[in-house]
Amino acid sequence: MNGSGWPQSFSANTSCEWLIRVQSNQLILIQPLYVHMATMEECDRSHLLFVDGYKFDTSFNVNHNNNNADMARFCGSSVSYQGDNQIAYLSTSNRILIKFHTNKRFVDPDDRFGFKLSWTAVDSISEEDSPSCPSFPCQYPVCVEYSQGACSKSTLCINGSLVCDGHSDCPFSDFSDERGCAWREMATLSVVSSSVLSLILIIFICTERHRRTRAARLMA
Numbered sequence: 001m002n003g004s005g006w007p008q009s010f011s012a013n014t015s016c017e018w019l020i021r022v023q024s025n026q027l028i029l030i031q032p033l034y035v036h037m038a039t040m041e042e043c044d045r046s047h048l049l050f051v052d053g054y055k056f057d058t059s060f061n062v063n064h065n066n067n068n069a070d071m072a073r074f075c076g077s078s079v080s081y082q083g084d085n086q087i088a089y090l091s092t093s094n095r096i097l098i099k100f101h102t103n104k105r106f107v108d109p110d111d112r113f114g115f116k117l118s119w120t121a122v123d124s125i126s127e128e129d130s131p132s133c134p135s136f137p138c139q140y141p142v143c144v145e146y147s148q149g150a151c152s153k154s155t156l157c158i159n160g161s162l163v164c165d166g167h168s169d170c171p172f173s174d175f176s177d178e179r180g181c182a183w184r185e186m187a188t189l190s191v192v193s194s195s196v197l198s199l200i201l202i203i204f205i206c207t208e209r210h211r212r213t214r215a216a217r218l219m220a
Helices: 040-045 182-219
Strands: 015-021 027-036 046-052 071-074 095-102 114-125 155-158
Touching: 027 095, 040 046, 095 114
Parallel strands: none
Antiparallel strands: 015 095, 027 114, 046 071, 046 095, 114 155
16 A cells, blocks of 8 residues: 555645455455654655554544554654654554545645555464464564563464465464575475476477488488
8 A cells, every 4th residue: 555646755734545355254454564743743745654543533542652542643763763663553453444634834845755565465363263363373472561561462363375475464473474485486486497397398209200210211
């Protein structure tokens, strides 16, 4: 999902909306590939707004830092969020409305302002309700919160086709879906190489048989 005009900078006075809806038993995970907008102090100049679920009332709770709110607003750049995982957003329902807004007090047009996001439909599972994952379970790193000690995170299950696709589809600095992919590349390369060698061998055998048959006819 790209911002207006991507990869060029977005324009002033822009308002865009994207609606994402997945199956009723799934959640939506949104992760940034590139984010560069107005600074945190000037978030009204340009920002992304994630509206979770089917809520349309402008008075509901806005969360500027993390998940599990009716809305979450993001601005600044990807670098601002590195290390605290705040910009990875996991919905609480199967529907998200993404709003992008800029006003007339536009940022420097010479800089590359914009965003590019990826979204994934995920299944949320728990050890009690569903200890097994039918596709690929993301394995989160150890999480520690100063106020409550070790924090628990629900296990997410992504589609098996997303494993080793060159992009981490597991959230919160978890790259388990891209670990150990080198052997898959080597296995794929081995299969391709074997196929090419087999094809060359077949061509050689056919050519040799044709040459011998032709030579036998000339001698007869």
